[in-house]
Each structure stands twice: as structure tokens, then as C-alpha cells.
Amino acid sequence: MSVRSRRGPRFADEITSKDFAELKKDKLLAILPVGSLEEHGEHLPLGTDAMQAEEVVRRIASRFESIVLPPLRYGECRTARGFPGTVSLSFETVQSFSFDVISELARNGVFNVLVLTGHAGSGHMAALRLGAQRAVEQNQKLKVMVLSDYDIAYDLRGKEFSENDGHGGDIETSRILNIRPKLVKRSRPKGSWDIPEFMVLPHPEKYIPAGIAGDTSKASPEKGKRIDDYVVDRLCKLISKNFGIRRV
Amino acid sequence: MSVRSRRGPRFADEITSKDFAELKKDKLLAILPVGSLEEHGEHLPLGTDAMQAEEVVRRIASRFESIVLPPLRYGECRTARGFPGTVSLSFETVQSFSFDVISELARNGVFNVLVLTGHAGSGHMAALRLGAQRAVEQNQKLKVMVLSDYDIAYDLRGKEFSENDGHGGDIETSRILNIRPKLVKRSRPKGSWDIPEFMVLPHPEKYIPAGIAGDTSKASPEKGKRIDDYVVDRLCKLISKNFGIRRV
Amino acid sequence: MSVRSRRGPRFADEITSKDFAELKKDKLLAILPVGSLEEHGEHLPLGTDAMQAEEVVRRIASRFESIVLPPLRYGECRTARGFPGTVSLSFETVQSFSFDVISELARNGVFNVLVLTGHAGSGHMAALRLGAQRAVEQNQKLKVMVLSDYDIAYDLRGKEFSENDGHGGDIETSRILNIRPKLVKRSRPKGSWDIPEFMVLPHPEKYIPAGIAGDTSKASPEKGKRIDDYVVDRLCKLISKNFGIRRV
Amino acid sequence: MSVRSRRGPRFADEITSKDFAELKKDKLLAILPVGSLEEHGEHLPLGTDAMQAEEVVRRIASRFESIVLPPLRYGECRTARGFPGTVSLSFETVQSFSFDVISELARNGVFNVLVLTGHAGSGHMAALRLGAQRAVEQNQKLKVMVLSDYDIAYDLRGKEFSENDGHGGDIETSRILNIRPKLVKRSRPKGSWDIPEFMVLPHPEKYIPAGIAGDTSKASPEKGKRIDDYVVDRLCKLISKNFGIRRV
């Protein structure tokens, strides 16, 4: 691996055991992209969340000494679970997946881990964090960063985007238009998110009749590009700061 | 979806919720590819298992009314877990992942499910089957087929390939040479699998010093192609017979 | 129970089985207060969270046809777990407690449930919600509201209180000065919350050296009273709206 | 804390983290009161069990260097679960609560723990003990005493009280008359406990039609006082002997 002049990201599943053994682990960042298979309106594909997370990961991975793990393109879904095509994992499955992968990285000598998820459901995030928490308790060398790219992208709400923009809305539609334009249908739906605050209800999907939150009529690939640039830039800064590692 | 003239496989993450709702479910086959992130000798990439399963799935998917689920590129690994780079899931994680996905498919009205795994560890297979078993117990409309492509490919041992060929050996090397040639290193190792029969031991990897079973010196993409053709052909016949569905 | 002229809250543990049987269940709200046993700076007691939740519950309980369940004065604590005196429950214990109590209420014919927690850790909240979620999945008549009083109190940050006020800070100190003044020590510490964003770390308490977030020097019982009034008022409105029940 | 002249019990939730840190742990006894929310006849409140345990704890706590933990006012209920108002926890919830609290005490350097429960159901007791057992296995410095005050109070059956007195009977009614007289209804029911011996049945409550065991017609606060005196006295002796600590 020593003389290789790498440009793109290094994917864990594309290197050999020997390559892996030769990686310098102390400043290495392992990155796990996570998504969901979930309804995202009549215009966006079920894999919308994973596509965004994987795109962001592709862009940040080559800026650090890093290794990109195979994605988990499933997540724990509650709100949109009632819509056709959503295939949700249980809380426990997401948690134990997160625990297993992070623990196995530590067993392999990799202690800096970024879990980036395109799905930002609160249960899903809690499951990823709980898995990370348990791994950290067992191996105190670990430093794990768990976030959704929407923890960053939503900074732009109230600025370029509406305060009410959300699931399948203007931001998300613009991003998919940027990265997978052929998968976006021509319809540009508009919908609101009227789930009673703080309520745990049997059928939350009834309160989002269009299955989305926001007005997608002005979504564009250019906006999508700007959002991704913003997310990537901000995320790189956070990584440098949180892990104390520099860009390559 | 009605007027679409599809050629390649239909990937679940690329269609919308509405597309999904419009699929005719009664003869639809959902296909879940599963792999591992596991040492495969000094010449093959860690993602070897998933690559083979996904290749087979790509080829069979367009021959049936089917939908391809996002892959799980991890598995439960025991024998090769001690080698660098193996990231194993626990038995329970694989089991509950299998249960969740199959149950969610049934909840969505999809009852024919094929789980095809490129990793064939006995614990891993048992976990996938136990998850399927539990899903079937809860929804008796389900018909689930769980197998490794090696349940088929190993038919060729004792014929074109050595009886002792196995993990990372001639068959596996040939197949990766066929589908992802750039990922195969130039070395062509040879190794034997001397794990004491029936033993559960703390470090089974000690008994496979080269990390592979077989002689890879004569592996070739042509042989890989023939193996995959055989696997695809035989699997299509099994699918037709087991699910009672015809090719499109 | 019919001719009773009740003034204060009705506590479940103070009524008999027969009293309980005679309650009209359809508009009845069951309220579960939850707290924690957790470090809250050098000046506030370990039971700070429960005290606030129980105070709010006392005040709202008499405004609705309601029944107050015995409190759980423990919670899942991560950030402040490393400080002396924190006695944390596991995620699973909080989750199963939440599930059990809500399920048992449903078994008893009570379907409107408010879980109000004074501890607002994200894992703790996720555990309470997951327990509620599982109960709702099993009994679809249930409507459960799960929130922390800090989901409301923090509305006041950036207004009367600093944006950075948090754990053991000005708001929390003021509230305890209002409701349990004798338990507040004379020191008025000041501290900052410098936990790296999105990080799961072995010792987060190192990043909050004073064990609090905020400047408590201007805390006062009067401010505490105003906060509680605000929380109570806003919570009553939410209850009316979410459950469709009117004040008595 | 050193110059404090304490009279009443020291409640863990009323002291600060710093106070806690300064406690001398080697002879300190942590006391956890546990109850239930369970039918206790037409005359006694649902919280009867917790009230008794908390009263006993209040009385013994000031006689030893001790700290009283917040109570758990719920328990695992089987026999009376079928009556209105019983809110039972599962065996696992009680067990893991017991484990968590005791383990966290040990993590904080507190190794002498008394769990006193007013509810004495055999499953409930087993759950508390199993939680304690697991904690002890992980931290062998721990010494845990788990009992119900009825393990002591029933010494008085066959003496001042009937051999058949039990749940909601003469003893229990007298004790609540002593400590919470306003909560006892005027009716003085009489009932028998005819559950077939050793049987696990779907509806055990059918065999205790009055929901109690005993004749409450002669219950009195004076008798209640005598019972509590007896329990407190005997329990103090057991504590001294079992933990090797002296009264203050």
C-alpha cells in the first residue's frame, strides 16, 4: 500500500486483509454510511437516505486517511413505516449492528469511527448511539462520532430553505436531483408534517398525507450541490476538530 | 410502472413508494444479497463474498418478476475472524436483520423471499435461517429460500475443481477475477484447511495459515464465468420450482 | 368517587382498586413523572430532575381528569454518569419500565398517557419513547405523550435565559430554588458544556468540569416560578390539543 | 457533611454530588425501598406495599450511617394482577432495576445495600434477588440484603394474628391505619385465599374473591404500631449482624 497514489476513497471491501494490516491505524478514520429503505414521497426513491450519506462519505473520505466501510442501507423507521415500501429494522437490530461494527473495528486496532446516517429518525439515531456507547464502554480507546448529515443540512433552514422543510422536502429533493437525477420523478409534491408534538401514536403517517414535509416545487440540482458542499465542508471541520486529525 | 420496459434488475432503493405500491405482489420475488467483510487470502478483497452474491443476484433478478433489496455486506464470521480486517456481526445481529427484513416484506404484502449469501459460514447460515424461521412462524404466507451460492458452486468440486477447494481458493478466485479483476492481487497463494473436524476452538485461524483453502495458481476469469453461469442457471431452476414462478 | 369534591391531584397509589374501577376511563389522563438520580453541580441535589417533573405534574394534574402514577426517580444517565452519586439505569431498564407501565394502563382501560420526565438525556428520552412505541404497537387505542419539561423550558433560552444555559444552570437552579429552596447550597457555580459535538466518548464528564452548563449567579426563586408557570401553561395547552380533553 | 447534626434519614436525592463524594463509604448502608401498585382489597390503597416499606425505611435509616435511595413504588404482581388498578412490572424489569441500582452503588464505592420491599410476591422477590445476585457476581465486594418486611411481620402470625392472615388482611390493614389512616376506607372486609397450592393458573384472582386474605374487622392503628415496632427492631438487629455495622 505504501507507494500507491490514491485519489478516491478507500473502500474496506475492496482491499485485502494484508492491505488492512498495513494501514497505519493511529490516525485512521473508519467511516460507516447508514441509510434507510423508506418512503420519501411520490417523487423520491426509497433509498434516498443512503444515497445522500454515501455521497457525502465519498466526498469526505478522500480528504482524510480513512477507510469506508460497506454501507447499511436500512434503518429504524417509525413515522413513515406505514407507507408502502418502507422496510424498517428494529431498534435492537440497528443498535447491535452499530455495536458489532464499532467493536470489531476496535478489535482490529481502529479507534476513530464516524457513523454518518442519511436517515435521522430519533429512534434510529438513538440506536446507533447506544450501540456506539456500549462499544466505547468496552473499549475506552474508541472515539465515535454519530450524526446525520441532516444535523448539518438543517442549519440551512430558515436561511435558503423553509423552516418547515423536512422529510422528502426541498432540501432532500434538491440533493437527490444533484446526485441521482434519473431517480427523481417529475411530480413536485408539497406536504406538511402535522404529527401532534411529542406524541407516540399507532399511525403517525396519517398526519403527513403527502408523505413529505415541505414544498419541492423549487428544488434544483444546483441547490442540492450547494447543500452537499455545505455539509461536506462543515463535516470536514468537525472531523478535524473532534478526532484531531488533519486532511490529507 | 405499467408501461415501463425494464431490462436490468429492479432495485428496491431506486423506486418510489408509489412504484412499490403498484407492484403485483403475488408472483413477485424479493431478493436479499448478503455477504461478509472477511479476510480472503492475500490476493482477494475483504468484500469477496458480497461481490459474488450481488453479481449472481444481478443476473437472476432480471429473469423473474423481482425486486432486489439493498445488500447486507457483513456476516457472522468465525473461522477467519482472527485475521486482520474481518469485521464480523454477532449471530443475533444477523438473525434479527434477517427476521426484520423478511417480516417487513410480509407486512408489505411480499411473501416470496430469496436470501442469497456469498458467505457460507455455518453460524452465519444458521442465523439467516433462524431469522427466516421466526418470520415464517409469524406470517404463514411466507415462503423463504435461504442459501449460499456456494451451496451450488461446490457441486463443481471433484469435477472441474479440487475436492479441497474452499475459502479464497480456486473457485472463489476465479469468480472475483471474472467480476472484479482489478481487485485481485497478483499473488496466487495455495493453502490448506486443517481445522480439527467438529472442533470449536478459540483460534481456528491458526489452522489455515495462508487464510485460504485451495490452490489458486490456475484460477482464471474464464473459469469464474463458467462457475457463475452454472450457479445462475441452477439457481433459476430452483427458484422456478420452489416458488412456482416463471421466468419473464 | 362520584360525589367527591377533589382539589389536589389524584395519586394512583392513594386510591383503592374499587376507586380505580369506578373512574371514567375514556377521558382520563394517566401521568407518569420520571426523573433521575444524577449529579447536578455542587449546589443542586441529585434528585433535581424528579423534583421538577413532580412539581409540574402536581400542578397540571388537578386541571384535567387525571391520575398521577408513582414517579420513577431514576433515569438513564450518560454525560454526568462519571460524577459521584449518579445512579443510572440502563437503556433497557428505562425502556421496559416505560413499556410495562403503559401496557398495564392499557390493560386497565386507560389509553391516554403522559410521560413527563425532568431528565432529558437523549438516550433516556429514546428509551421512554421506545417503551411507549412498543406498547402502542400492541394496543392501538393508546395515545402516549412523552416529553421532558425541558422540551418546553428551553423555549426560554435566548430570551430571559442564556442560549448556553443547560444542565444545572440558571433555569434549573431557579426552579429548584422555587420548589425545594432548602436543598440548594449557597454556592452559585458557573460552568460550560464543551463536549465535542456528536461524539460518543468514554468520559464525557471531563468536558464539563463544573458539572453544569450555565451561570447560576442570577438564579432566583422568582425566575423559577415564572419558568414553571410557563411550562405548566404550555403543557396544559399541549395536553388539551393532543388528547382532545378539556380542563376540569 | 462532617459537622452536620442529622436527625432524620439522609435521602440520596436530597444531597449533592459533592455531599455524596464526602460520605464515608466503608460502613455506609444504602437502602432501597420497593413496593407495588396493586389491589389491596376494597379498603386499602393501591400503594399499600410501598407505604409500609418506606415507613420502615424511614425509621431504620436514622439508626445507621445510611443513605436512602428513591423508592421504586412498583413491583411484579401475579396473584392480584387481575384486579382493577394493578400496574405490574415484568420480572425482567424488576430484575434489571435491582441489578442497575446495586451495580451503580458499587461503582460509586457503596458496597452495603439493603433492598426492603413491602410487596412479597415470590416472583417479585426472586427478581430483586436475581438482580442482586448478578451484581454481586460482577463486584464481589458487594453485600446485599434482600427481604420483604413481611418476612419479619409474618413472625407474628399464629401469635397476635391469625395463621391465615395475608394480603390486605389484619396485619396490613393495621399498619396502614397507623401510618396513612386517611387512606383507609371504612369497610373492614374479610376474605380467604383459596388458590390451589403450587398451581400456576391463568386467573389466580378468582380464588381470592374479596381480594384479601384475613379478617380486617379488628385491625387498629395500635396493632399497626406494634407490628412496625417489631419489624423495625428485628430488622435493625439483622442489619447489625449481617453487615457488621453499629447503630449511630
Next chain:
Amino acid sequence: MSVRSRRGPRFADEITSKDFAELKKDKLLAILPVGSLEEHGEHLPLGTDAMQAEEVVRRIASRFESIVLPPLRYGECRTARGFPGTVSLSFETVQSFSFDVISELARNGVFNVLVLTGHAGSGHMAALRLGAQRAVEQNQKLKVMVLSDYDIAYDLRGKEFSENDGHGGDIETSRILNIRPKLVKRSRPKGSWDIPEFMVLPHPEKYIPAGIAGDTSKASPEKGKRIDDYVVDRLCKLISKNFGIRRV
């Protein structure tokens, strides 16, 4: 099976599936003997508990329409776990074994079940009962009796036997002398059970230095026979009463 003239017990593992199908299930009693593999003094074998339970079961089985299940010769052991040769199951294993067997009997149409255990540890008994409880909750036709033969044999303490007789003592020694005399060593140890009351401790075996409770010097097969006669007689009466079935 109809014309069979059976004398001894009917063992489930000795009959065929067809025989089983032809059994009249409504008055049939299934009997599960349970024991332990546990230290019982220097004179008694590790399997002492199972031997007694199986002997009692052999004797009662032919008196009722019954079927004897294969024994579980293991149990959950705490007190004597620290002595050589004790092989304890976990609480959860015993519980789930009990649940599985009883549930499977119900699935087969057998609803009257007796679980008789020679090991009477409180955790072990609780595990058997909890398994039975969960099975009964899922199938309300079930009637399950769970007891130890020592729940009956200890009636004789304070009469023919010492009040302090217990584990490996006079009663137990006499019973094994009666049923498996060759397995009893010549030594007749004497020991006392000084485990501090109600304590959960890391090494309870330290408080029973001889590993037994009682004076075995006067144990005899004749006494053993009388105890077993008593247990069998009393158990038969309980069975008749609890299940409403008559002797054959």
C-alpha cells in the same frame, strides 16, 4: 394403545408419535422431573436431587393417566455452586426450558402439567414458575403445578426430623439410601447452614463448611422409604385436588 394393560409409568420418549396422538388428552397429566448437578456433601452423589424427583415421579405416574417427560437433571444452583462438581444452569436457561416444554405440551393438546423438582433453590423454583407463568399467559387452558418434593418432605421437619435438617441432611441421605444405596459413601457428615439470613453474597458456600445442613448419622433406608411414601401419598392427593383427575 387402547387395549394396553400398562403397569409402570408411561415414558414419553418410549412411545411413538402415533401412540402420542392416540392418547386421550383431556385428563392426561404430563409430568416433568427436574433435578440438579450439585454438591451434596462428601457422601451423596451430585445427581441426588434428580434421583429423588425421578423416584417420586415413577411412583406417582402409574397412579394417574399420565405421561412422564424426559428429566432435566440440571438446575440453577447458587448456594452450593462454589463446591467442586456443581454444574449450574442460568436462571434464564431454566426459565426458558420450563416455558418451552410446557408450551409445546399445550401445542400438543396436553394442558395438565406437573413440574416436580428435587432441587429446591429459590431462584431455581422461581425460574421454573416464571417459565410456567409465561406459558399459561399464552395458553389459558393450561394448568401447571410446580413444586419441589421438599415442599412436602419438609413437613416432616420438627417431627421425625430436625428443624434444621436441609441440603444433604438426614432426610436427603435417608432417601438416597433407600433408592440408590450403592451411591452413598460410608461417611455420615454433620453440618450446619449458617448463611446470614436474607443475604446475597459472593460466596455463600463459605457458610456451609461441610456442604450440608443436618446430622446424617442416623439416616437409614427405612426412614427414606417412609419419607418417600409420605411425599407420594401427599402429592397424589394434591394432584387429584388441583387437576380434578382421579387415580387409575
Next chain:
Amino acid sequence: MSVRSRRGPRFADEITSKDFAELKKDKLLAILPVGSLEEHGEHLPLGTDAMQAEEVVRRIASRFESIVLPPLRYGECRTARGFPGTVSLSFETVQSFSFDVISELARNGVFNVLVLTGHAGSGHMAALRLGAQRAVEQNQKLKVMVLSDYDIAYDLRGKEFSENDGHGGDIETSRILNIRPKLVKRSRPKGSWDIPEFMVLPHPEKYIPAGIAGDTSKASPEKGKRIDDYVVDRLCKLISKNFGIRRV
């Protein structure tokens, strides 16, 4: 124990704690026989699997320094679970039983363990192995051999016995005729095993209408004897090789 001239196997439940303590552990082999309670055709008893395993164990036990543990005469059954009389354990029960027993042996200083099961269902085998795997991970001195006697007996298929012989067939019938002839009914059924390959289905028993696989018309005790001789001989060689211990 030192001067004992033992001939038959040493059963763990027949020796005392002191005997156990005095055993030389370093070359000692602990043997756990496992079976099932499962339909085996109209002619063979439900306990068929355990009988074979226990017979083999009896024969091999006296050839090594060994100790025979009490059998588990239950297993996890899937294929034949739908037939009358099958009493199946769950996967988790078998796994935790295996884990508990093996872990407890290691705690007692016994590190060589053979688990021999007469039931060879793939889930059942996986459960036994997973339990062993977890025990080995916790105690790396352990060496555990897990196999079914059918892993050996099926060597004889395609030779003396039909390739299609299986559950309840010629081999199994012959073996039971050899060891428990009175338990075999006179009928000699013939049946085929037509479960669709690799399928997980709700009612697999529908595909084996006679409940057996094979032609039992030529089964004989002599053949049974030869099979057992073969199994015993081969197993002894495997034990010597895998554990490095010599015959006594």
C-alpha cells in the same frame, strides 16, 4: 478414587463432589449426550435420538478418562415439529444450555468437552455450537467438540445404506432395533423426504408424509450393531486426535 478399578462409564451424577475434586482434570474428557423428543415415524419412539447418543456415549466413555454428564433429552426441532408428540426447545434454550454446561465445566477446571447429539437438525446443531463458541470466547483453555453421531453414521450412506436414508429410516431403525428392540413397532414404513431444497416453510412436515426418510423394511439389529461399531470406532479416533488424549 485413585485405586478404583472402573469398568463402565463414570457418570457425573453418580459421584460425589469430593470424587469430582479428586479427578485429574488435564486429560479428562467431559461428555454431554443430547437428543430430542421428536416424531420418528410410526415405528420408532419419540426418544430415538437420545437413545442412540447415550448408547454411543456409554461405549466410548470407558475408553477414555472421562466423565459422562446427565443427558439433555430434548432438542430444537423444526422439520418434524408439526407431528404429534414433538416437544421442541427454542434455539435460545439449546444455545444457553450448551453455554451454561460448558462454561460451568471450565469453571470446574474441565476444558475438554465432547457434545454428542443424536438429533442432527441444522438449527439444533448451530445452537449447540453457538453455545460452545461463546463459552470458548470466554475461556480460551476450552476445546469443545460438537457433533451428531449422524455426522459419522451417514458415511455409510451410498455404501451399505441408501443415499436417501435419513430421519427414521433404515439406519436409525436398525440402531434402535439393536439397542432398544422392544420399543420398535412391527410396522416397517417407507417414506421420502421431499422438502423443497433450501426452503424455510411454515409446514415442512407436509413434505414428509410418512414422517420418515428411507425404506425400513430391511432394518435389522445386526445392521444397527455394525453402524454403532463404526460410529464408536471412528469417534474414538477423532477424540484421540482432536484432544490429544489416549485411550485407557
